[in-house]
Amino acid sequence: MTAHQTITALMQSHHHQCDEHLRQAQAFARAADPGGCKHAFARFRDDTLGHFAAEEDVLFPAFEQASGMSHGPTQVMRGEHRQMRELLEDLEAALADDDLDTWAELVQPLEILMQQHNLKEENILYPMCDRGVALMPELIGTLDEALHVGADHG
Amino acid sequence: MRGAGLSFEQAPPVSIPLRFFIAAPFFGMLAALVLIVDGERLFMSRWSAPALTLTHLMTVGFMLQIMVGALFQVLPVAGGSGVRGQGALALALQPLLVGGACALAAAFMFDWSIGYSLSAAAFATGIGVFVITIFISLWRSEAQGATLTGLRIALVALAMTVALGGLMALARAGLLDVAWLAHVGLHVAWGLAGWALILIAAVAWLVVPMFLQTNPYPQRFARGFGVVIGAILLAATAGLIDVVLATLLLAAAAAVFAAVTLELLRRRQRAANNAIGRFWMLGMLCLVVVGVLSMFEVLAPGHVELALLAGVLILGGVAMSLLIGMLYKIVPFILWLKLRNHYRKVPSMNQFIGEFAQARHFWLHLAMLVVLVPAPWWSPLAVPGGILMFVSSVLLLANLVGALRTLRSFKAGVTAATLAATPPNSAGEPQ
Numbered sequence: 001m002t003a004h005q006t007i008t009a010l011m012q013s014h015h016h017q018c019d020e021h022l023r024q025a026q027a028f029a030r031a032a033d034p035g036g037c038k039h040a041f042a043r044f045r046d047d048t049l050g051h052f053a054a055e056e057d058v059l060f061p062a063f064e065q066a067s068g069m070s071h072g073p074t075q076v077m078r079g080e081h082r083q084m085r086e087l088l089e090d091l092e093a094a095l096a097d098d099d100l101d102t103w104a105e106l107v108q109p110l111e112i113l114m115q116q117h118n119l120k121e122e123n124i125l126y127p128m129c130d131r132g133v134a135l136m137p138e139l140i141g142t143l144d145e146a147l148h149v150g151a152d153h154g
Numbered sequence: 155m156r157g158a159g160l161s162f163e164q165a166p167p168v169s170i171p172l173r174f175f176i177a178a179p180f181f182g183m184l185a186a187l188v189l190i191v192d193g194e195r196l197f198m199s200r201w202s203a204p205a206l207t208l209t210h211l212m213t214v215g216f217m218l219q220i221m222v223g224a225l226f227q228v229l230p231v232a233g234g235s236g237v238r239g240q241g242a243l244a245l246a247l248q249p250l251l252v253g254g255a256c257a258l259a260a261a262f263m264f265d266w267s268i269g270y271s272l273s274a275a276a277f278a279t280g281i282g283v284f285v286i287t288i289f290i291s292l293w294r295s296e297a298q299g300a301t302l303t304g305l306r307i308a309l310v311a312l313a314m315t316v317a318l319g320g321l322m323a324l325a326r327a328g329l330l331d332v333a334w335l336a337h338v339g340l341h342v343a344w345g346l347a348g349w350a351l352i353l354i355a356a357v358a359w360l361v362v363p364m365f366l367q368t369n370p371y372p373q374r375f376a377r378g379f380g381v382v383i384g385a386i387l388l389a390a391t392a393g394l395i396d397v398v399l400a401t402l403l404l405a406a407a408a409a410v411f412a413a414v415t416l417e418l419l420r421r422r423q424r425a426a427n428n429a430i431g432r433f434w435m436l437g438m439l440c441l442v443v444v445g446v447l448s449m450f451e452v453l454a455p456g457h458v459e460l461a462l463l464a465g466v467l468i469l470g471g472v473a474m475s476l477l478i479g480m481l482y483k484i485v486p487f488i489l490w491l492k493l494r495n496h497y498r499k500v501p502s503m504n505q506f507i508g509e510f511a512q513a514r515h516f517w518l519h520l521a522m523l524v525v526l527v528p529a530p531w532w533s534p535l536a537v538p539g540g541i542l543m544f545v546s547s548v549l550l551l552a553n554l555v556g557a558l559r560t561l562r563s564f565k566a567g568v569t570a571a572t573l574a575a576t577p578p579n580s581a582g583e584p585q
Contacts, residue, residue: 105502
């Protein structure tokens with residue numbers, strides 16, 4: 001079970017975990033170490049995809065149900081997930097070719113996209129979910145489980 | 155759960171921020187011309203006509219254009235929704251701001267009294283509508299966070315600055331009592347510490363970790379910063395504390411903000427070897443010096459040269475460095491994103507404004523500061539300093555236009571490729 005009291009805290013700490021893996025991958029890329037970069041990037045990608053999946057399968061449907069907004073913010077968040085998934089594929093393709101230059105170029109906009117996306121979630125969407133969580137007290141636990149399942153699946 | 159007005163739209167059309175960004179360098183060029191043509195008189199006193207002209211070309215021209223453009227970009231991220239009717243707002247706003255800034259500069263430079271009234275009317279209308287519209291969007295927002303708090307306070311400060319400035323302009327035009335001119339200390343405090351510093355800080359909470367890969371700012375510091383500055387300004391305006399004491403406190407707050415940012419930059423894993431890192435490092439170093447200088451000015455007033463030096467550092471060292479550095483990250487990103495929304499394989503951010511072009515601009519900008527810093531003591535330096543400032547503004551414009559060219563030539567290439575691929579068996583592959 002999760003040690004986090006709120007959805008915001010749980011998801012924010014998972015965002016930070018993803019950030020940390022990405023920073024490690026960038027450090028390896030700067031040190032021209034494709035092996036290390038691949039390894040760290042794989043962890044980042046798995047965590048990130050797991051995060052997206054947990055949101056899309058658990059959190060967003062709960063939000064949509066509670067708010068009655070199925071074409072609002074969650075729709076935009078899904079669109080941004082799709083955009084970032086494509087970038088993750090492109091980054092992986094660059095790493096498969098050991099092309100660290102292209103990787104470093106593509107990782108710049110991904111980082112900004114991801115930070116913008118995370119900020120919107122952390123400042124707006126998650127707090128809204130927390131305010132509605134009384135309706136579904138089990139949501140945090142389900143979400144926490146989904147984050148870990150997602151990470152295992154990659 | 156409520157969520158009215160929440161759209162989460164990603165960003166405004168790029169034409170909205172870009173039109174403001176592209177206008178800014180022209181004000182930099184005009185300010186540089188004032189330095190070149192009238193530098194000797196300018197460095198006699200911060201209250202001289204050319205000094206007031208240059209100050210306002212930089213603040214309500216260069217800085218305001220970039221800050222307003224950036225606000226359109228930042229609001230969807232910070233507040234979860236863009237500005238309602240933003241296209242029409244931007245279209246109406248820019249001519250008012252540009253016209254107001256030009257009228258004000260001409261009024262100061264040539265003692266043209268109608269210019270004061272015109273600029274007061276233009277800014278009152280433009281900024282009035284702008285602040286109210288943005289406030290409505292921010293009010294509806296459910297978002298939390300230090301940036302949003304900062305933006306709200308900064309907007310109030312902008313309105314206060316324009317209100318006080320407008321009253322002083324009308325006094326200069328002979329329409330109001332000259333006693334209003336005594337409020338210049340408050341006007342400067344609301345403008346620099348309230349609007350500019352809080353806005354820069356509120357944006358820094360977002361972009362410093364995002365663009366410069368630092369750790370986040372300490373949360374309490376970020377949350378409290380704008381509130382404390384706003385409270386000091388209110389207390390000074392209400393006469394609860396002396397303007398001198400307020401200036402001392404505000405200068406200290408500015409120096410602390412800069413020191414915290416420098417510490418974050420120092421501690422980050424990546425060395426500050428890219429241009430934006432250098433621009434921000436330089437801007438924050440100048441801000442520390444400005445804070446210390448202003449405190450010294452308050453405690454031991456009467457040093458004309460030090461006041462002028464503070465002006466050089468605020469406008470050239472802090473504002474230009476931070477804003478140019480920010481533009482070199484924002485502009486490539488928004489253009490990249492615009493293309494990426496339609497095509498998979500697009501130019502990299504570095505291809506929009508190359509690292510070399512950014513670095514070249516940084517060194518030129520640094521040279522400008524090195525020349526202008528001693529100018530309060532030896533005014534002939536205003537001419538080479540002004541020339542460097544002019545070239546710096548041209549470089550900024552050239553880099554922004556170059557980024558747009560990259561966008562256009564990519565689109566033209568895609569169109570040509572699609573046309574070439576279409577004829578018999580359709581389905582080209584841009585996407």
